[in-house]
Amino acid sequence: MYTPASNRIKDRARQIAFMRKYNFAVLVTGSGGRMLATHLPFMVIEDGAGLRLQAHMAKANPQWQDFAEGGEVMVIFSGPHAYISPSLYERKPSVPTWNYVAVHAYGTARLVDQRADKMQGLDCLIDAHEPAYQTEFVSLPTDYLAKMLDGIVAFEIEIKRVDARFKLSQDRSTDVRERIAESLMNTGDSAAHAVAEHMIPKP
Numbered sequence: 001m002y003t004p005a006s007n008r009i010k011d012r013a014r015q016i017a018f019m020r021k022y023n024f025a026v027l028v029t030g031s032g033g034r035m036l037a038t039h040l041p042f043m044v045i046e047d048g049a050g051l052r053l054q055a056h057m058a059k060a061n062p063q064w065q066d067f068a069e070g071g072e073v074m075v076i077f078s079g080p081h082a083y084i085s086p087s088l089y090e091r092k093p094s095v096p097t098w099n100y101v102a103v104h105a106y107g108t109a110r111l112v113d114q115r116a117d118k119m120q121g122l123d124c125l126i127d128a129h130e131p132a133y134q135t136e137f138v139s140l141p142t143d144y145l146a147k148m149l150d151g152i153v154a155f156e157i158e159i160k161r162v163d164a165r166f167k168l169s170q171d172r173s174t175d176v177r178e179r180i181a182e183s184l185m186n187t188g189d190s191a192a193h194a195v196a197e198h199m200i201p202k203p
Contacts, residue, residue, distance in 0.1 A: 001104045001163045006171060009164040016051070018103050018164065019044045019077045026076040027055070029066035037061040042075065043124050051159040052107065054112075054121050056152045064153040067109040073157060077103040084169065088180050089106035097169075099180075099195050104163045112154035119156050168199045 009015060019025075023044060038061060043054040053075055057064055066073070079101035086094035112118060113162045126134055140148075169177050177199055184196035 003163055003165040006060050007167045009166050011055055012046075012162075014102055015162050015164045016044060016046055018079060019105065020099065022103075027057075027063070028074040028076065030052070031065055031066040031069055031072070034185055036066065037140045038063050039123060041129075043121065043128065049141045051105075051162075052161060053157040054124070054154070055157075056118070056121060056126055056154040059153050061153075064111070067111060067155060069075050069165070070108060072106055072160075075105045075108050075157065077105070079103075079160070080191040080198070081117055081188065082184055082192040082195040085183070087185055089172070089176060101162075101166045101167050101168070101195070101198055105157070105159050106161050106163075107153050107159040109157045109158045115149055116152045118152070120136060166198060168195070179189070 021040070023042050023160075024039065024041050026037050030037060035135055038057055040055045040057060045052045045054060081098060083098035084097045084099050086096050112121065122137070123134070126137055169180055181196040181199045184192040184199075187193070192196070
Protein backbone atom coordinates (compact mmCIF):
# COMPACT_ATOMS: atom_id res chain seq x y z
CA MET A 1 0.00 0.00 0.00
CA TYR A 2 1.35 3.41 -0.94
CA THR A 3 1.77 5.22 2.37
CA PRO A 4 3.42 8.65 2.57
CA ALA A 5 5.36 9.23 5.78
CA SER A 6 2.81 11.79 7.02
CA ASN A 7 0.03 9.18 6.85
CA ARG A 8 1.98 6.20 8.16
CA ILE A 9 1.05 4.78 11.56
CA LYS A 10 3.82 2.66 13.08
CA ASP A 11 2.40 2.35 16.58
CA ARG A 12 1.58 -1.36 16.98
CA ALA A 13 -1.09 -0.75 19.62
CA ARG A 14 -2.99 1.59 17.27
CA GLN A 15 -2.66 -0.85 14.39
CA ILE A 16 -4.03 -3.74 16.43
CA ALA A 17 -6.82 -1.68 17.97
CA PHE A 18 -7.91 -0.67 14.47
CA MET A 19 -7.83 -4.25 13.16
CA ARG A 20 -9.89 -5.47 16.10
CA LYS A 21 -12.48 -2.72 15.68
CA TYR A 22 -12.82 -3.26 11.90
CA ASN A 23 -12.24 -7.00 11.91
CA PHE A 24 -14.50 -7.85 8.95
CA ALA A 25 -11.68 -7.76 6.43
CA VAL A 26 -10.68 -9.01 2.96
CA LEU A 27 -8.30 -11.95 2.51
CA VAL A 28 -6.35 -11.68 -0.75
CA THR A 29 -4.28 -14.50 -2.26
CA GLY A 30 -2.67 -15.12 -5.62
CA SER A 31 -1.88 -18.36 -7.39
CA GLY A 32 -1.51 -19.58 -10.95
CA GLY A 33 -1.78 -16.13 -12.46
CA ARG A 34 -5.09 -15.28 -10.82
CA MET A 35 -6.11 -13.56 -7.59
CA LEU A 36 -8.89 -14.38 -5.14
CA ALA A 37 -10.47 -12.29 -2.39
CA THR A 38 -12.88 -13.28 0.36
CA HIS A 39 -14.61 -11.10 2.97
CA LEU A 40 -14.26 -12.69 6.41
CA PRO A 41 -14.40 -11.86 10.13
CA PHE A 42 -10.95 -12.20 11.72
CA MET A 43 -9.79 -12.66 15.28
CA VAL A 44 -6.69 -10.55 15.90
CA ILE A 45 -4.39 -12.20 18.44
CA GLU A 46 -1.16 -10.81 19.85
CA ASP A 47 0.75 -12.83 22.45
CA GLY A 48 4.17 -14.31 23.05
CA ALA A 49 3.95 -16.03 19.67
CA GLY A 50 3.58 -12.70 17.86
CA LEU A 51 0.70 -11.28 15.84
CA ARG A 52 -1.73 -13.77 14.29
CA LEU A 53 -5.06 -13.66 12.50
CA GLN A 54 -7.58 -16.49 12.85
CA ALA A 55 -10.55 -17.08 10.56
CA HIS A 56 -12.46 -19.70 8.63
CA MET A 57 -14.16 -19.97 5.26
CA ALA A 58 -16.51 -22.37 3.51
CA LYS A 59 -14.76 -25.53 2.34
CA ALA A 60 -16.45 -24.99 -1.04
CA ASN A 61 -14.45 -21.76 -1.44
CA PRO A 62 -11.32 -22.74 -3.42
CA GLN A 63 -9.22 -19.91 -2.00
CA TRP A 64 -7.93 -21.94 0.94
CA GLN A 65 -6.09 -24.18 -1.51
CA ASP A 66 -3.73 -21.26 -2.21
CA PHE A 67 -2.25 -21.70 1.26
CA ALA A 68 -0.50 -24.90 0.18
CA GLU A 69 1.95 -22.89 -1.95
CA GLY A 70 3.25 -21.10 1.15
CA GLY A 71 3.27 -17.68 -0.49
CA GLU A 72 2.44 -14.37 1.12
CA VAL A 73 -1.20 -13.52 1.74
CA MET A 74 -2.70 -10.12 2.49
CA VAL A 75 -5.60 -9.10 4.71
CA ILE A 76 -7.12 -5.66 4.15
CA PHE A 77 -8.83 -3.99 7.10
CA SER A 78 -10.91 -1.04 5.90
CA GLY A 79 -12.18 1.67 8.19
CA PRO A 80 -14.29 4.80 7.78
CA HIS A 81 -13.85 7.05 4.76
CA ALA A 82 -15.26 10.37 3.60
CA TYR A 83 -15.19 12.82 0.70
CA ILE A 84 -13.38 16.07 1.52
CA SER A 85 -14.56 19.19 -0.33
CA PRO A 86 -11.98 21.73 -1.55
CA SER A 87 -14.34 24.46 -0.29
CA LEU A 88 -12.95 23.73 3.18
CA TYR A 89 -9.40 24.74 2.22
CA GLU A 90 -7.88 28.17 2.52
CA ARG A 91 -5.51 27.62 -0.40
CA LYS A 92 -6.96 28.18 -3.89
CA PRO A 93 -7.10 26.57 -6.32
CA SER A 94 -7.64 23.20 -4.60
CA VAL A 95 -9.17 19.87 -5.57
CA PRO A 96 -11.29 17.33 -3.69
CA THR A 97 -9.78 14.36 -1.91
CA TRP A 98 -10.84 11.40 0.17
CA ASN A 99 -9.88 10.77 3.78
CA TYR A 100 -9.76 7.18 5.02
CA VAL A 101 -8.18 4.73 7.40
CA ALA A 102 -6.87 1.32 6.32
CA VAL A 103 -4.48 -1.38 7.50
CA HIS A 104 -2.89 -4.09 5.36
CA ALA A 105 -1.46 -7.13 7.14
CA TYR A 106 0.86 -9.57 5.34
CA GLY A 107 1.92 -13.06 6.34
CA THR A 108 1.77 -16.78 5.68
CA ALA A 109 -1.25 -18.98 6.32
CA ARG A 110 -1.58 -22.49 7.65
CA LEU A 111 -4.64 -24.70 7.91
CA VAL A 112 -6.10 -25.58 11.31
CA ASP A 113 -7.22 -29.19 10.96
CA GLN A 114 -7.95 -30.42 14.46
CA ARG A 115 -11.64 -30.26 15.37
CA ALA A 116 -10.86 -29.01 18.88
CA ASP A 117 -8.85 -26.14 17.42
CA LYS A 118 -11.68 -25.30 15.02
CA MET A 119 -14.09 -25.19 17.96
CA GLN A 120 -11.76 -22.96 19.93
CA GLY A 121 -11.61 -20.51 17.03
CA LEU A 122 -15.39 -20.42 16.75
CA ASP A 123 -15.72 -20.01 20.52
CA CYS A 124 -13.43 -16.96 20.40
CA LEU A 125 -15.37 -15.42 17.51
CA ILE A 126 -18.74 -15.91 19.23
CA ASP A 127 -17.39 -14.67 22.55
CA ALA A 128 -16.18 -11.49 20.86
CA HIS A 129 -19.44 -10.74 19.05
CA GLU A 130 -22.31 -12.44 20.91
CA PRO A 131 -21.31 -13.92 24.27
CA ALA A 132 -24.95 -14.64 25.11
CA TYR A 133 -25.09 -17.17 22.25
CA GLN A 134 -22.21 -19.21 23.68
CA THR A 135 -24.47 -21.44 25.83
CA GLU A 136 -26.69 -22.28 22.86
CA PHE A 137 -23.69 -22.89 20.63
CA VAL A 138 -22.08 -25.50 22.89
CA SER A 139 -25.43 -27.27 23.29
CA LEU A 140 -26.05 -27.73 19.55
CA PRO A 141 -26.73 -31.35 18.52
CA THR A 142 -23.47 -33.22 18.05
CA ASP A 143 -24.26 -34.42 14.54
CA TYR A 144 -25.34 -30.93 13.44
CA LEU A 145 -22.19 -29.34 14.85
CA ALA A 146 -20.00 -32.00 13.24
CA LYS A 147 -21.60 -31.29 9.88
CA MET A 148 -21.02 -27.56 10.28
CA LEU A 149 -17.37 -28.08 11.24
CA ASP A 150 -16.81 -30.38 8.27
CA GLY A 151 -18.15 -27.66 5.98
CA ILE A 152 -15.54 -25.06 6.92
CA VAL A 153 -11.80 -24.64 6.61
CA ALA A 154 -10.15 -22.91 9.57
CA PHE A 155 -6.79 -21.21 9.22
CA GLU A 156 -4.30 -18.96 10.95
CA ILE A 157 -2.06 -16.29 9.44
CA GLU A 158 1.26 -15.45 11.05
CA ILE A 159 1.70 -11.74 10.37
CA LYS A 160 5.15 -10.66 9.20
CA ARG A 161 4.50 -6.97 8.48
CA VAL A 162 1.77 -4.37 8.72
CA ASP A 163 1.16 -1.21 6.67
CA ALA A 164 -1.20 1.29 8.25
CA ARG A 165 -2.37 4.42 6.46
CA PHE A 166 -4.44 7.01 8.29
CA LYS A 167 -5.04 9.63 5.58
CA LEU A 168 -6.57 12.41 7.64
CA SER A 169 -5.51 15.73 6.10
CA GLN A 170 -2.20 15.74 7.98
CA ASP A 171 -0.80 18.02 5.26
CA ARG A 172 -3.21 20.79 6.30
CA SER A 173 -3.01 23.32 9.11
CA THR A 174 -4.68 22.65 12.46
CA ASP A 175 -7.38 25.22 11.64
CA VAL A 176 -8.22 23.54 8.35
CA ARG A 177 -8.22 20.06 9.93
CA GLU A 178 -10.65 21.28 12.60
CA ARG A 179 -12.85 22.86 9.92
CA ILE A 180 -12.91 19.61 7.94
CA ALA A 181 -13.72 17.58 11.05
CA GLU A 182 -16.54 19.96 11.99
CA SER A 183 -17.96 19.74 8.46
CA LEU A 184 -17.89 15.94 8.60
CA MET A 185 -19.60 15.91 12.00
CA ASN A 186 -22.39 18.10 10.61
CA THR A 187 -23.35 15.49 8.02
CA GLY A 188 -25.78 12.63 8.59
CA ASP A 189 -23.13 10.11 7.57
CA SER A 190 -21.87 7.89 10.40
CA ALA A 191 -18.71 7.04 8.40
CA ALA A 192 -17.95 10.77 8.04
CA HIS A 193 -18.42 11.17 11.79
CA ALA A 194 -15.94 8.37 12.41
CA VAL A 195 -13.38 10.00 10.11
CA ALA A 196 -13.79 13.26 12.04
CA GLU A 197 -13.18 11.44 15.32
CA HIS A 198 -9.96 9.99 13.89
CA MET A 199 -8.89 13.45 12.74
CA ILE A 200 -9.48 15.14 16.10
CA PRO A 201 -9.13 12.41 18.74
CA LYS A 202 -10.91 13.00 22.02
CA PRO A 203 -8.54 13.90 24.88
